[in-house]
Amino acid sequence: MTRLFTVLLTSLGSKVVVALTGLGLAGFVVFHMLGNLQVFEGSESLNTYAAFLRELPILLWSARVGLLLIAVLHVGLTIRLAIHNRRARPVPYAVREYRKASMASRTMALTGGLLLIFIIFHLLHFTAGVVDASFSDRLDPRGHRDVYGKVIHAFQNPWFVVLYLAAQGLLGLHLSHGLSSSLQTLGLEHPLLNRLFRAAGPLVAGIVVLGNAAIILAIALGVLRA
Amino acid sequence: MNFTLKVWRQRGAGERGRFVIYPARDVSPAMSFLEMLDVLNQQLVLKGQEPVAFESDCREGICGSCSLVINGIPHGPDRGVATCQLYMRRFTEGTTITIEPWRAKAFPIIRDLVVDRGALDRVMQAGGYISSNTGGAVDGNTILIGKDRAESAMDAASCISCGACVAACKNASAMLFVAAKVSHLALLPQGEPERATRAKALMKAMDREGFGSCGNQYECEAVCPKSISVHFIAAFNREFLRATVAEPGPLTEIPSDPHAEFR
Amino acid sequence: MIALDSKVPSGPLETKWDRHRFTEKLVSPNNKQHIKIIVVGTGLAGASAASTLGQLGYHVDCFCFHDSPRRAHSIAAQGGINAAKNYQDDGDSVARLFYDTIKGGDFRSREANVYRLAQVSTQIIDQCVALGVPFAREYGGQLANRSFGGVQVSRTFYCRGQTGQQLLLGAYSALCWQIERGQVAMHPRTEMLDLIVIDGHARGIVARDLVSGKIAVHTAQAVVLATGGYSNIFYLSTNATGSNVTATYRAWKQGAAFANPCFTQIHPTAIPPSEEHQAKLTLMSESLRNDGRIWVPKEASDRRSPDQIPEAERDYFLERRYPRFGNLVPRDVASRAVKAICDEGRGVGPVGHGVYLDFSDVIAREGLGLVRERYGNLFDMYQRITGEDAYEVPMRIYPAPHYTMGGLWVDYNLMSTIPGLFVVGEANFADHGANRLGASSLMQGLADGYFILPYTIGHYLATTKNGPISHDHAEARIAADRVTMRTTKLLQGNGRRTAASFHRALGRIMWNACGMARHRAGLKHALQTIPPLRHDFWREIAVPGSGESFNQELEYAGRVADFLEFAELLCHDALHREESCGAHFREEHQTVDGEPVRDDKGFAHVAAWEHVPNGAPILYKEPLTFEFIKPAMRSYQ
Structure with a gap:
């Protein structure tokens, strides 16, 4: 067990855990986006889906605890790495020019940190329902919680639209580097597949952002109504 | 040609550094960058001032001594070359050229543009070798090594330990250096017996020396004078995982020095 | 007064080294750990010697003036390393490598030393492979060879164009192992500035810590110098800017004989100096002379650009003077001819030090693609340094000092005239005679360091009673x-x-x-x-x-x-x-x-010259007898 910890506490060991948890979180984000898209099928579909997720409390809570654990590992180890990295260059360069390091890759800590704040906000908003007092939980005609109504209500408010769209930008940046980077960290690399591996990040990030933004914009522009 | 040089000057490790501006006049375009600095230093010496300290030796891009960050890029604007292989015709007349040392906690400044890269040596001493005694080696052709494999090992082995990868990395990580060294030996059958211990030992040594961790930004590859590929970083990551999972080590403690009992 | 006893064993050439090794006294393992040896220099000879001595159980204090032992100038050797492996079955043998080296040295080296060098050459390759040197391989996995330096067999092993770096990294990694084991204490950024001789024996050095400036005394039972050559005496050479004669010269002043200092090798194909402040010359592979034609304008101080000079007004002077070998005459012949032409004022380029090496004929004959494939890297390097495209305009070349065969005099045991002072690699005068064959310097450095010195130094240590020396002796x-x-x-x-x-x-x-x-x-x-x-x-x-x-x-x-x-x-x-x-x-x-x-x-x-304080040096002669090869004359006309 101590051996395992010594491995995990090397920078590369930590990075492997960050990569694995990152991939897990990315998987969740994709799954979340696909679920959300059901909003286009109308209130019945979305509310039934939401109810289905809540039907098995064991599943729900183990998923929640699992996700929380993954997120804590991801964030905790990243903070540890980031502090170490910051210390590795105490005096910065006066002039700095990058040839290859992308904007997304250089701002991972920033986008990650902002995303964390957003996720807490998002949970408070949609899951706990403490952010927006103008909407009170109610049931739809079939007796399910009216998630659909809540979503529509939220994105009719331009402030939420701007906020959520901005968050999508952050998510896109973070995912686009993070995903490909995770593959490299796990050693998933091959001369024949490298283009695929390196494109995976931006590709998945693009799909997630497009999917989520489509929902927000569809509501904001009045395509979807209550 | 004429330039304005903005050079980092620092008397020693603990002291405060600052930029000093020097004019460089009548520079021949055929001069190398370091020869341009030589001329500046000659002028300073004749004025009784201390010359700008910088390192160089072979001046043909193989010893890895030279180490300047020029206008924000380690080894300057040309790709695939060391600082000593950079020529003044590459620069635009009249511009300001900023010259800084490699900046990393693991590379403390000795003076001006000279840094202490002993950390790279210490990483190598942690296990960047094949423990093979002199004498008694089997014939070179006993173990066959395919051409492709030999060439890949050579790709990794072409690292000149200049430390530009560290200087370029946002996190001051020595990952490309470590990966190149580990990959070189891991690709060869002679390096096979110590493959797992080597990967783990070098990883720990890199952390111990205060280098950062790899952010997979590939800036290292872009400044490497030998254009060593980040492919080797992925290979090293695999090597480390393999070492951890497949070869966790014997269950009994073994003495680190097999000769200890004979002392 | 010094005595030059070469200590060459008698008897048949083939068994001298084996018999000598048997008669040498050994140091017992118990005693080794009480013995400290100083090794100065960490090139091929120094690093291989220090690591092997450490592995044998001696304590080694190893010094280099670089920031890391891996930067010594052996690293810049490009071509390759010779070994009498005869893997190509093309008639090579220890005897042939021995013969070629003696003949290449123009019969000014010791037969016994050179034969031993040829003998151990095969072990060097095996040792380097074991240390992970990525030598070029054939498709079937066997070691590849090329022909080098005008010899008739393919016996040169190589790692792309950086054989020196790979061999040095091998020796350096072995050194790293011994440092990790605590057998070798490495002192980087420390320059040896004097030799300490006590009761006639070399017992230590004075070195300056280049960072703190502190001058300190280091003592030991024996001192090994592996400090390279002195080509930089010519200011411009292909040597690294830091290469110097200080260590061997100061040892000379303390009584070690210096042998054949005038044997300095010039390499014909370097990129010419272009301006006064140039710090060094860069070597171009000699293989360029296979396809390029060397010429200068017939008229002195003809300032026209080369494409403006018609064929009739060009002087292909090597082809003219040496019709049989043309542009492929040996290094020294080509170098002299080039310098003579430039001294006549017919040199080309900004400072008149250079001759054209023209590829237009071969490009016209065999196509640009082929030339690019064969010499692409060299043409790129040339363009980077000179800013000229050698596919369009002729290259310019000029000879450059490259290697020094002379060095401190050593006997068969690599010990100088000061007992306890051993000299290995380019720093000694030993094996190359008056001229060195291509790809032989790496061979000699590693032969001395891995396989010869570790044996011979033991005999000295076993037969000499040396008590510890205090630092304020x-x-x-x-x-x-x-x-x-x-x-x-x-x-x-x-x-x-x-x-x-x-x-x-x-x-x-x-x-x-x-x-x-x-x-x-x-x-x-x-x-x-x-x-x-x-x-x-x-x-x-x-x-x-x-x-x-x-x-x-x-x-x-x-x-x-x-x-x-x-x-x-x-x-x-x-x-x-x-x-x-x-x-x-x-x-x-x-x-x-x-x-x-x-x-x-x-x-x-x-x-061999002895230092005399405030006087002219005294010459001593060690006669060279050739028992096994009859000296012959060479001719390239």
Whole structure:
């Protein structure tokens, strides 16, 4: 067990855990986006889906605890790495020019940190329902919680639209580097597949952002109504 | 040609550094960058001032001594070359050229543009070798090594330990250096017996020396004078995982020095 | 008074080394751990010696002036390393490598040493492979060879164009292992500045910590010098800017004989100097001469660009003078011809030091693609340095000092005339005679370090009773004071001229008088001009800063000061050797066709010089007898 910890506490060991948890979180984000898209099928579909997720409390809570654990590992180890990295260059360069390091890759800590704040906000908003007092939980005609109504209500408010769209930008940046980077960290690399591996990040990030933004914009522009 | 040089000057490790501006006049375009600095230093010496300290030796891009960050890029604007292989015709007349040392906690400044890269040596001493005694080696052709494999090992082995990868990395990580060294030996059958211990030992040594961790930004590859590929970083990551999972080590403690009992 | 006893074992050539190894005394493992050995220099010879001695159980203090042992100048060797493996089954053998080396050295080396070198050459390759040197391989996985330096067999092993770096990394990694084991204590950024001799034995060194400036005494039971050659005496050479003669020269001043200093090798195909401040010359592979044609304009000071000069007004002087070999005459012949043409004022390029190496014929004949494939890397390198595209305009080349065969005199055991002072690699004079074959320097460095010194030093240590030496022993203190005084003196010049300007001036004198072609009057003139230059040096030298800190100008000035003294020894030797042999060409000794004339009756000896304080050095001769090979003349007409 101590051996395992010594491995995990090397920078590369930590990075492997960050990569694995990152991939897990990315998987969740994709799954979340696909679920959300059901909003286009109308209130019945979305509310039934939401109810289905809540039907098995064991599943729900183990998923929640699992996700929380993954997120804590991801964030905790990243903070540890980031502090170490910051210390590795105490005096910065006066002039700095990058040839290859992308904007997304250089701002991972920033986008990650902002995303964390957003996720807490998002949970408070949609899951706990403490952010927006103008909407009170109610049931739809079939007796399910009216998630659909809540979503529509939220994105009719331009402030939420701007906020959520901005968050999508952050998510896109973070995912686009993070995903490909995770593959490299796990050693998933091959001369024949490298283009695929390196494109995976931006590709998945693009799909997630497009999917989520489509929902927000569809509501904001009045395509979807209550 | 004429330039304005903005050079980092620092008397020693603990002291405060600052930029000093020097004019460089009548520079021949055929001069190398370091020869341009030589001329500046000659002028300073004749004025009784201390010359700008910088390192160089072979001046043909193989010893890895030279180490300047020029206008924000380690080894300057040309790709695939060391600082000593950079020529003044590459620069635009009249511009300001900023010259800084490699900046990393693991590379403390000795003076001006000279840094202490002993950390790279210490990483190598942690296990960047094949423990093979002199004498008694089997014939070179006993173990066959395919051409492709030999060439890949050579790709990794072409690292000149200049430390530009560290200087370029946002996190001051020595990952490309470590990966190149580990990959070189891991690709060869002679390096096979110590493959797992080597990967783990070098990883720990890199952390111990205060280098950062790899952010997979590939800036290292872009400044490497030998254009060593980040492919080797992925290979090293695999090597480390393999070492951890497949070869966790014997269950009994073994003495680190097999000769200890004979002392 | 020194005695030159080569200690070559008697008996058949083939078994000398084996018998010698058996008769040598061994040091018991228990005693080894109480013995400390100093190794100065971490090139191929130094790193391989230090690591092997450490592995044998000795304690080693290893010194280099670089920031890391891996930066020593062996790293820059490109071509390859010879070994009599006969993997190609093309008729190679230990005997043939021995013969080629003796003949290449123009019969000015010791038969027994060279034979031993050829013998251990095969082990070197095995050892390097075991250490993970990624030699080029055939598709089937066997080691690849190429033919190199005009020999008739393919015996050169190589790692792309960086064989030197890969071999050095092998030796360096072995050294790293011994450092990790605690057998070797590495002292980087520490420069040896003097040798400590106590009761006639070498017992330590005085070294300056280049970071703190501290001058310290290091003592040991024996001292090994592996400090390389002195080509930088010519200012411009292919050597690294830091390469210097200081360690071997200061050992000479303490009583070690210096042998054959005038044997310096010139390489014909370097990129010419383009401006005054150029710091070094870059070597281009000699293979370029296979396809390029060398020419200059027929008229002196013809300033037209090469494409404006019609065929009839070009002088393909090598093809004209040597119709049989043309552009492929040996290194020394080509170098001399090029220098002679440039001295006539027919040289090309900005400072007139250069001749054209023209590829237009081969491009027209075989196509641009083929030339690009064959020499692409070299053409790229040329373009980077000169800014010229050699596919369009002819390349310019000029000879450059490259390697020094001379060095401290050593016996068969690699021990100098000071007991306990061993010298390995380029720093000793041993195996290359008057000229070195291509790809043989790496072989010699590793042979000395891995396989010869570790045996022979044991005999000295086993047969010599040496008690520990305290750091404030009188002799050690005297040596340290010598160094301190010299360092202080360097800081007291009146600051009018820089060390580089003196180095350039000395280089010019040496290149003209003692470069590729030497003659009596020129050498005598040089011997008259060097002392005043040295006098000016000590009066006018500008070294700012202090001795108690990192001071590169101080390091450099100290090295130049030694070159300024050593230059005289080189000229004395060149003056004494009234013959032309190998790389040493005396204009008085040539045939009407300009071929060198060797004098085996008068000069078949090693010239070993002893230092005399405030006087001319004394010459001692070690006669060279050739029991197994009959000296022959070479001809390239």
